[in-house]
Amino acid sequence: FEDIVHKTKPSKREGFFFKKEINSEERLILKGISGIVFPGELLAILGPSGSGKSTLINALGGKLNDSNITKGTITYNGKPLSKSVKQNLGFVAQHDIFYPHLSVNETLVFSALLRLPNSLSKQEKMLKVKEVIDELDLNHCKDTIIGGPLLRGVSGGERKRVSIGQELLTNPSLLLVDEATTGLDSTIARKLVMNLCELAKGGRTVVMTIHQPSSKLFHMFQKILLLSDGNGMYFGKGDYVLDYFSGIGYSPLVAMNPTDFLLDLANGLLWWHSKPGHIKDKVGLLFYYTQFCGFIPMVQTLFTFPEDRAMIIKERSSCMYYRLSSYFIASNVIDLPVQLFMPTLFITITYWMGGLKANASNFFQTLSVSLLYAMVSQSIGQAISAMLFKNDDIYSCGENVTCLVGNYPTIKHIGLDNQGMSVAVLVAMLVGYRLIAYFALIIRMTHN
Ligand SMILES: Nc1ncnc2c1ncn2[C@@H]1O[C@H](COP(=O)(O)OP(=O)(O)OP(=O)(O)O)[C@@H](O)[C@H]1O
Ligand SMILES: [Mg+2]
Incomplete structure (x- = not known):
């Protein structure tokens, strides 16, 4: 993908009863982002919330709204997005939707029956489901129901793996995963990223966006794209990113998780004349x-x-x-x-x-x-x-x-x-300051 620019169109809404136009301003969301990923590679898109990660991965998956403006070129093996490319592309959205009462196995069988071409026999489709379950390590929970807000089912990590599994059924050569690990604890997140890493090693191209990865995960990313407010701050090898930033004078002062450091840097750029609303x-x-x-x-x-x-x-x-x-x-x-x-x-x-x-x-x-x-x-x-x-x-x-x-x-x-006395004074200060805060709050609220 080269020089991707994405703008939201100024939308005009007219009042229902009044002729009043509400204009929302045009917003520049991606400001010229470029990069390349090869088969066998895992690209992680990192950046603070609102930096444009989901927008970019949606653009790569050809899922952006046409009414907004996207410029730049996205090619797949040198060709533009076409129907045959789409068939080779798996997209896992940030929020996955399932039938809560179906088990993991049933969910995948259902997808397989509907999505795989008719040229395959039913048995071959079932075999595919079994392969995917093995590949994603879902055997222990294949008869557990997926569940939903009111129904206890599989864990968050397993749920995400099921939605990746649905995409893997068609054996896509390009897999895009939005927010791969959001809401998962670091161990499960690591397992999931390891799964994605294995998929990449098998010859696929994997692109994922990720929120707050732990330092252990960081070393699994072959390539990193760091976004800050729609700008690309870094694109290149994961191993080289810290050297790159220390080369231009940014090194962490204390030992810290490299991704925390990168997000701090990306947030730092946000402070450059941050907008009044921020x-x-x-x-x-x-x-x-x-x-x-x-x-x-x-x-x-x-x-x-x-x-x-x-x-x-x-x-x-x-x-x-x-x-x-x-x-x-x-x-x-x-x-x-x-x-x-x-x-x-x-x-x-x-x-x-x-x-x-x-x-x-x-x-x-x-x-x-x-x-x-x-x-x-x-x-x-x-x-x-x-x-x-x-x-x-x-x-x-x-x-x-x-x-x-x-x-x-x-x-x-x-x-x-008088250590007892000191502790008593500290406690008195603790209570005293909170009382002051409380009374100040009361005064403020009554003034409003
Ligand atoms: N259709 C749209 N209309 C207006 N603003 C939009 C639209 N789509 C995205 N945005 C804005 O673009 C910015 C980037 O959004 P995006 O969803 O790509 O962020 P993100 O990096 O994925 O954030 P998060 O980590 O929170 O998921 C946000 O400020 C969002 O409000
Ligand atoms: Mg997002």
Whole structure:
């Protein structure tokens, strides 16, 4: 498929009683997507929700609505979509529909009788069903009913395999599966993808879209197409995708599931001037602000005092007398610019990039609240850090004199012994803040 562009036509609806036209805007859903898959290969289409995965796979299956505009070329062995191509193509939709009272075997027999050509005898059709059941590992549940919302039947993974089985009956050379693993746990998802992998290895071409694959699945994809808001971000070998992104400066900071990383990247592009209606993207961005300004500074400060401790003890015992308060103030003053610089830089760039309200007053409000939040988080980190000086720890409080850390005036004042009291205060804060939230909610709702 080459340079696939898909637009929804502006639809005009007229009011029933009034002559009022409702225009919905033309939307660009796929913005020039290209790729190629060979027999024996499994292509996984990855991307966040709404990025155009289903649209693309529907285009490949020739199932897109004609009233919308699709440009670009899709060829199958070099030829355009024709009746004979369609006969060699299996399409498994996101939502599969079955008769809930039929068993797995009956469902497949039913499909086989209707779909396989009359040139095959009934026995040959039954044999086909048996082959498919073996191939998809469905033997243990072949007499279980499919089930539905009110009727307990086969599991979600088995259900998906039955719908793949229905397509395999005609032995298609191209198999398209939308949302292969959605709603399945990682073990069953893995089994299903392994099934698809085996089918590909048998010489078929398999294309699937997939939501949140686990890292184990990731290594089974020979080819990956990563979509972000209708743009193709990557098309190529699965093994090479992380190298590609690290080559252009994007590597995960911590060890993480490669697909989570890819989806984060794809979502990151969504933040580039995300549309006013995309509230989820903005909430996501603000969530990262809280992480970046709150959690990270707190964890960074957590180990300051225990790390500095040895140095303080050494310096104070080697006649470099300075008050603990001097150390405390110096450590704060030195760290402050660095700790404020990073969040300022981060917010200044991402605020405008993410398309949040573009006026100075909102920007400075966001920035100042975030910086204040960063400083509060650091203080919490410092408090915990200071408490990590254990009570029975000693420090040298003069030449050849050691004192108990617990007797140090500040620490004594805070009182490390009253742990029960601390827990009580924490609980009081927990309840207190929730009450404030509740009352604020009441006030807001009555104002509305
Ligand atoms: N016929 C249509 N008219 C208007 N908008 C459409 C139409 N078809 C798709 N869209 C929009 O195109 C975008 C892509 O849809 P698509 O179903 O391809 O996403 P997806 O990547 O499969 O998402 P998900 O992972 O949630 O299934 C969505 O924002 C959707 O609302
Ligand atoms: Mg979809």
